[in-house]
Amino acid sequence: MYDVIVVGTRVAGSPLAMLLARKGYRVLAVDRATFPSDTPSTHYIHQAGLGFLKHWGLLDKVIASGTPPIRKLNFSYTDIVIKGFANPPAAGTMPEGIDAVYCPRRTVLDKILVDEAGAAGAEVIEGFAVRELIFEDDRVVGIRGAAGAGPEREFRAKLVVGADGANSTVAKAVGAEIYEGSPGACFIYYSYYSGLDWGMQHRTGFGEQQFASWPTNDELAMVAVMRKRDRFREFRADPDASLQEIVSQIDPEFGVNLKDSGERAEPFRPMLYPDNYRRQSYGPGWALVGDAGYHKDPFTGWGITDAFKYSQLLADRVDEGLSGAKPMDEALAEYQRDRDIQSASTLELTLSISELSLTPYYDSVFRATSLDADYTKNFFGLIAGTYPPEKYFGEQELAALYEKLDFPVEARHTTKDGVRA
Ligand SMILES: Cc1cc2nc3c(=O)[nH]c(=O)nc-3n(C[C@H](O)[C@H](O)[C@H](O)COP(=O)(O)OP(=O)(O)OC[C@H]3O[C@@H](n4cnc5c(N)ncnc54)[C@H](O)[C@@H]3O)c2cc1C
Structure with a gap:
């Protein structure tokens, strides 16, 4: 019998498993993926998110992986241009000493996180797909699943946490209801390019469209473009030409540079953005964290930072529940309430500007x-x-x-x- 089972071991699940294992709890963490592996994400991490990595002792590993630092940010929205960088955070605040932004590939970041969960004492099973939850009366008491074509296995715990992303199996099994939501507005195409030295660009304009770019591992630049969903079919008729068109329209100089020097090194990742939502994120014997419980348009790049922030919050509340400092249901209710309060302004801002036009x-x-x-x-x-x-x-x-x-x-x-x- 485990204290906690965590389903999903990426940016929400692994930190949660690590934090609870570091506190001495018996934790099982499973993922149907194996690591290192990629997942759809342009992997920009804000200083607030990097602050959690530093606090957990993991930022040095991200830097040591060869992820380049970024010290100047370039934003434009139509003819509005904002360039610069944040002041260094005041002493004693969370991301103290973080003077750069890092955008590690998920192949790099998620591997560091899952390894750290294991090093902290969590039992990690990769390649294990959860098919269903085990219920006793109305309470979740475990998981049932299998690794590949292997035999079905079941594991039991006092708490099962779904950190299993937007299509969460755990959320579906418990019938977690969406209590706030709006439809996804855009689609994205992104890939990795050699030959571009653009630094960090987040540029919106020339109609409802955007390109974004930042340097990442292996001396490649991530380049992404976004448009409203109704232009998806038109775009995908020729993605290279469509991406070139968006960059050239928003910034003709970058357009020339892309044409002359940019070479796409990997296949495109296309995606229609999932809807924005908040889901009921706790109940008898279960909780949700990361995209499983709360998802917003990636336009503002807050998914990873929020996954870190609220896995720390959930770990603290679960610790109170397991240690008997507070009844678990009360602790989990506080987790959801505080997550919603703390994330309200990010969600509001994201929904307001991710339609690719400004009010x-x-x-x-x-x-x-x-x-x-x-x-x-x-x-x-x-x-x-x-x-x-x-x-x-x-x-x-x-x-x-x-x-x-x-x-x-x-x-x-x-x-x-x-x-x-
Ligand atoms: C195109 C795109 C670009 C983005 N860009 C950014 C960005 O620049 N910056 C940023 O901060 N955020 C970005 N995001 C958002 C960010 O990627 C997500 O918020 C983040 O990945 C959520 O992490 P998670 O751990 O909750 O879920 P996920 O990363 O989705 O991981 C869920 C894990 O659960 C596992 N799983 C699922 N079901 C099961 C099951 N039944 N059994 C076992 N395992 C299971 C999966 O294999 C997976 O490994 C972007 C998202 C998209 C789609």
């Missing part, structure tokens, strides 16, 4: 930001997860910014519902 409010805020060096620093702090959204989007702060810039009166939006300063 008048966001246009004003970002345009004014681009004109002011201090507010630009705050913007990059917001993106990094080190500057509070309530200050960056604060009505008084925005009113003061507009005043300082002598911003056009008709464009001085200080609230999302259209109030002007």
Whole structure:
């Protein structure tokens, strides 16, 4: 009998298994994948996420894998251009000492995480697919599944956690309901290129489309393009030409560079984005973490950072439940409540800007930001997860910014519902 079984061992499951094993609990972690292996992700990690890796003693391993540091970020939204980097986080705050962003391939990152879960004492079974949960009355008490064509096996635990992604088997088996959701807006095509020295680019414009790029392992650059879903069929008729068209339209200079020097090194990864949702994430004998419980459009690149953040939160609450400091149901209810409160501003921002066009409010805020060096620093702090959204989007702060810039009166939006300063 295990204390906890974790289904899925990538960026949500492995940290959870590792943290609970480090606390001395008996943990089983299973995944139908084997590692190293890839999964759809453009793998940008914000400083807030890197802070968790550092705190867990794993950031050095990511850096040692040859993942290049990025110290300048380039954002554009139509004609609004914001370039720079966040101020170093204040001493004592979570990502202390992190002066760069790293975007490790998932083949690299997930392997480091799953190995660390094992090193911490969790029992890890790779290549094991969970087919169903075991229930006693209404309580989940274990999992049933098999490795490949091997015999069916079952394992029992006090708690079963689904860290098994957007199509979570655990969520389906317990009937976890979606209580907040909206349809996915876009599709993505991405791959890896040699010959490009673009640094970090996050560029939206020339209609509802985006390209993004950042350097990663093996001296390759990840290049991704996004458009609204209704243009998927048109795009995939010739993905290389369509990607070239988007880059050239948004930034003609980069377009020339891509044509002359860029060489695609791997197949394209195409994907229609799944919907945005929050699912009920706990119940008798079960919990959900990572994309299994809460998923948002990858436009703002917060999936990995949030998976780290809420696996730490869940590990802390589960520890309270298992140690008897608090009834488990109460501890898990707190986990879901705190996750929803803490992730509200990221979710709201993501849903607001991932449609690839800006509302008048966001246009004003970002345009004014681009004109002011201090507010630009705050913007990059917001993106990094080190500057509070309530200050960056604060009505008084925005009113003061507009005043300082002598911003056009008709464009001085200080609230999302259209109030002007
Ligand atoms: C195209 C794309 C680009 C993205 N780009 C970024 C980005 O730049 N930055 C960022 O932070 N986030 C990004 N994200 C989001 C991020 O990748 C996810 O939020 C993150 O991978 C979620 O991690 P997870 O551990 O919850 O689930 P997953 O990474 O989906 O892992 C789930 C695991 O569960 C296993 N599993 C599933 N079912 C079973 C079963 N029945 N039995 C056993 N194992 C099972 C799977 O094999 C898998 O290994 C992107 C997502 C997409 C789709």
